[in-house]
Amino acid sequence: MPTIRVSANGEAALETRDVRVRYGNNEAIKGITMEIPRKRVVALIGPSGCGKSTLLRCFNRMNDLVPSAAVTGEVLFHGENLYADHVDPVEVRRRIGMVFQKPNPFPKSIYDNVAFGPRLYGRPPDLDDIVERSLRQAALWDEVKDRMNDNALGLSGGQQQRLCIARALAVTPEILLMDEPASALDPIASAKIEELIQQLVEHYTIVIVTHNMQQAARVSHYTAYLYIGELIEYDDTNTIFTAPHEKHTEDYVTGRFG
Amino acid sequence: MSPADSARASRHFDQELQELRELLLRMASRAEEQVRNALAAVKQRDAQAAQRSIDRDGEIDALELEIEERTINLLARRQPMAGDLRTLVMTLKISTDIERVGDHAVNIAQCAKRLAEALPVPDVGDLDRMAEVSTGMLRDAIAAFIDRDAELARDVCQRDDQVDRYNDSVFRGMLSEMTRYPGAIVAALQMMLVARNLERIADLATNLGEDVIYIVEARTVKHHAGEVVSDVETEGEFDQ
Numbered sequence: 001m002p003t004i005r006v007s008a009n010g011e012a013a014l015e016t017r018d019v020r021v022r023y024g025n026n027e028a029i030k031g032i033t034m035e036i037p038r039k040r041v042v043a044l045i046g047p048s049g050c051g052k053s054t055l056l057r058c059f060n061r062m063n064d065l066v067p068s069a070a071v072t073g074e075v076l077f078h079g080e081n082l083y084a085d086h087v088d089p090v091e092v093r094r095r096i097g098m099v100f101q102k103p104n105p106f107p108k109s110i111y112d113n114v115a116f117g118p119r120l121y122g123r124p125p126d127l128d129d130i131v132e133r134s135l136r137q138a139a140l141w142d143e144v145k146d147r148m149n150d151n152a153l154g155l156s157g158g159q160q161q162r163l164c165i166a167r168a169l170a171v172t173p174e175i176l177l178m179d180e181p182a183s184a185l186d187p188i189a190s191a192k193i194e195e196l197i198q199q200l201v202e203h204y205t206i207v208i209v210t211h212n213m214q215q216a217a218r219v220s221h222y223t224a225y226l227y228i229g230e231l232i233e234y235d236d237t238n239t240i241f242t243a244p245h246e247k248h249t250e251d252y253v254t255g256r257f258g
Numbered sequence: 259m260s261p262a263d264s265a266r267a268s269r270h271f272d273q274e275l276q277e278l279r280e281l282l283l284r285m286a287s288r289a290e291e292q293v294r295n296a297l298a299a300v301k302q303r304d305a306q307a308a309q310r311s312i313d314r315d316g317e318i319d320a321l322e323l324e325i326e327e328r329t330i331n332l333l334a335r336r337q338p339m340a341g342d343l344r345t346l347v348m349t350l351k352i353s354t355d356i357e358r359v360g361d362h363a364v365n366i367a368q369c370a371k372r373l374a375e376a377l378p379v380p381d382v383g384d385l386d387r388m389a390e391v392s393t394g395m396l397r398d399a400i401a402a403f404i405d406r407d408a409e410l411a412r413d414v415c416q417r418d419d420q421v422d423r424y425n426d427s428v429f430r431g432m433l434s435e436m437t438r439y440p441g442a443i444v445a446a447l448q449m450m451l452v453a454r455n456l457e458r459i460a461d462l463a464t465n466l467g468e469d470v471i472y473i474v475e476a477r478t479v480k481h482h483a484g485e486v487v488s489d490v491e492t493e494g495e496f497d498q
Binding site for chain 2: 213214217241242243244249250253254255
């Protein structure tokens with residue numbers, strides 16, 4: 001039986017109930033039930049193929065975009081199942097944003113990148129304010145404020161990733177999902193992303209998938225360890241990295257796995 | 259990193275951890291031997307043997323420095339987690355405690371030198387039994403660390419009470435010897451000091467036991483005296 005000790009006590013930003021994901025005949029997620037507490041950072045860790053990115057993508061219906069993927073079970077957001085028939089996946093992705101491993105700015109100006117989402121959802125009169133606020137929240141404003149019309153592809157990798165975070169924040173999500181957001185960055189840029197995560201969690205709930213255990217240990221409040229589609233252990237991060245309850249978790253975090 | 263790479267890297271780390279464990283074992287064995295030699299010097303009134311003990315303390319100090327340096331390097335380079343993290347952090351604490359055991363052995367050896375020149379105390383009371391229990395605790399605490407034996411570690415912690423009682427008994431016995439044989443006052447005072455150092459060694463062995471329980475079970479038993487360790491009320495009057 002998995003060790004699950006995280007209870008959001010009614011303060012869950014997201015709750016999954018027996019979530020299963022199949023790609024054809026292959027069950028990638030084998031019935032995961034967990035709560036993501038509000039305004040906390042939750043790290044999903046586990047070896048390659050354990051299902052952590054698949055699980056992350058269930059949280060904002062990104063798996064819908066994979067034709068062979070079939071999701072069952074429930075993901076509750078404000079008490080509502082995100083997979084219910086009447087739910088609009090585009091609205092889901094606005095309220096639950098995602099940042100990917102490789103920074104993927106649009107080949108447009110810095111301003112247009114951040115303004116893209118708000119424009120899509122209507123043309124707010126205070127667009128300049130939204131762009132500035134989002135860039136400030138993403139700790140990028142001071143570096144780009146004098147060149148807002150420059151092409152975003154001219155930014156460094158770390159700046160591009162913060163721009164992508166600003167772009168996600170511009171549509172005022174409640175939850176940010178991050179799929180290895182720093183793994184393509186150098187240590188300094190990576191440290192800036194980690195610092196940013198710790199600032200953002202004052203206002204947002206963050207779920208981060210990372211291969212880097214030290215990073216999970218540094219930034220998260222709670223850590224979930226997955227193995228071949230199962231949630232093996234989910235507990236506060238101090239416990240996972242100093243005294244995990246499951247032997248399998250211990251073997252993974254000490255590098256004895258395999 | 260592929261699982262195969264990870265396993266290879268881990269085997270090398272295991273090797274480094276094993277070397278560290280062996281160093282700690284060597285240090286602990288040296289400290290235990292030092293205590294035994296110092297106690298033998300007390301018993302045999304052998305000032306030369308006592309001096310040899312005092313001279314060898316530097317070996318323990320050098321081992322402490324080496325263990326400290328290796329542990330800090332491993333913490334920096336390996337960024338250990340879970341059981342490895344607990345082992346390395348506790349290794350630092352254990353080596354400090356063992357170094358203190360070495361210091362107490364030196365104190366006992368110094369008592370032995372003074373005792374060799376003083377009139378003997380006719381009756382040393384429970385001192386021999388106290389020495390036996392204290393050194394047994396030290397030996398078993400080290401064995402518990404080597405074998406990761408939390409049960410043995412718990413047993414060590416429970417024996418601390420007994421040593422405290424012996425310490426009281428030796429203290430009272432020596433007071434009574436002083437009254438009966440004023441010529442033995444110097445020696446009786448030294449015996450009280452020997453007992454106090456043994457009591458400290460037992461305390462340090464108890465610390466080692468608690469650290470072993472933490473390494474093995476990730477449970478902190480320190481300061482939860484009721485569960486594992488004796489209550490501190492019974493500490494000897496001499497323990498100021």
